[in-house]
Structures are given as structure tokens and as C-alpha cells.
Amino acid sequence: LKTLKFGLGRVGLFRSRDLVLVSGFAAIYIGYGYVSSVFFRQFTRSLDLFFLIAVLFAVLAVIVEKPGTATLLGAVTGLIFFGTPAPAAQHIAASLVANGLVFDLYLYFTRMKRVNSMSRTHITIAAALGNLVMAIVGLLALEASGLPIPAIVWPLALVGDPIVGAAGGLFGLSVARRIRIPTAVARLK
Secondary structure, three states: OEEEOOOOOOEEEOOHHHHHHHHHHHHHHHHHHHHHHHHHHHHHOOHHHHHHHHHHHHHHHHHHOOOOHHHHHHHHHHHHHHOOOOOOHHHHHHHHHHHHHHHHHHHHHHHHHOOOOOOHHHHHHHHHHHHHHHHHHHHHHHHHOOOOOOOOHHHHHHHHHHHHHHHHHHHHHHHHHHHOOHHHHOOOO
């Protein structure tokens, strides 16, 4: 799979390691999503899944350093949800792809302005914006399918989900620092 690197005029390919990371993270998200929906949904209202996807996107952005990895993770995970008995799999898939796309596009356009600059702030904002879009797309898809959404859910989702995304992005950076060699992550200050 061909991708543009996070910089101007550079083209690269996803390496097999990158694709293994994406598939492994998709398995983690789907596995935890199942456990969460069965045991924790009444307590967390899926905020833990918003946190986890932001963590996984941040780790991918730091380790792989190529745009498109978050979108690829969202697409792979969303497609797998179509094969599961998950309720409203189409809204989950659309939300995950939209989240990954916004995350990748924000990082791509902010990196175009300043070469080799993916800061903690950029990751945090990308995660918050991605989760905001994920909430909007998910709620709109649920409403379009005929499921009534209580009026209080919209403001809570539009405020809470980006905050959870930002927290997930920051946690993902701390995880990436422990995974990746210290010199490569040192630029994220």
C-alpha cells in the first residue's frame, strides 16, 4: 500500500511491520470492544472505546510516521464489525473511518507547514478532533437509522468525547515513548 510520508514531496510504502501493527491494533480494539460492550457498557457508555481508539491512533502516528495509518485502522476495524453481531455495525464503521481520516488529515496538514514537527499538541488536537467527528458521525448515523437520541446526548458527546480523545492521545504518546527508541520520540516535546 502506497502512502505519502508526513512531509512534503516524500512517498513511501507501508511496510509489513506497519500492516502487522494495524491488524494487531484492530484485534485489540475489537476484542476489548466486545468485552466492554458486554460487561462495561452500562457504566462507561463506550467512552472507554473512544479513549482506546485515540490511544491506538497516537501510537500508530508516532511509530509508523506515515499518514493513512489511522484511516487504515479505522477502515479495517469497521469492516470487521460488519462480520460481527454488533448492533448498528454501519454506524460503528462510518464513525471509525471518519475518526481516522480526520486524525490523519490534521496531522498531515499541520506537518506540511513545518517539516518534521509532530508535537504532543498536534497529536492531542488530532485525537480530540477525530473523536469529535466520530461522535457526530455515529450519532447522525444512529438518528438516520431511526433510533431516537435523547437531546442531552448531543451536548454531552460534543464536549465529553473530544476531552476523552485528547486524554487518549496523551496516553498514547506515553505508550509510544516506551515502545519506540528514545531518540526518535525525543522530538515530540
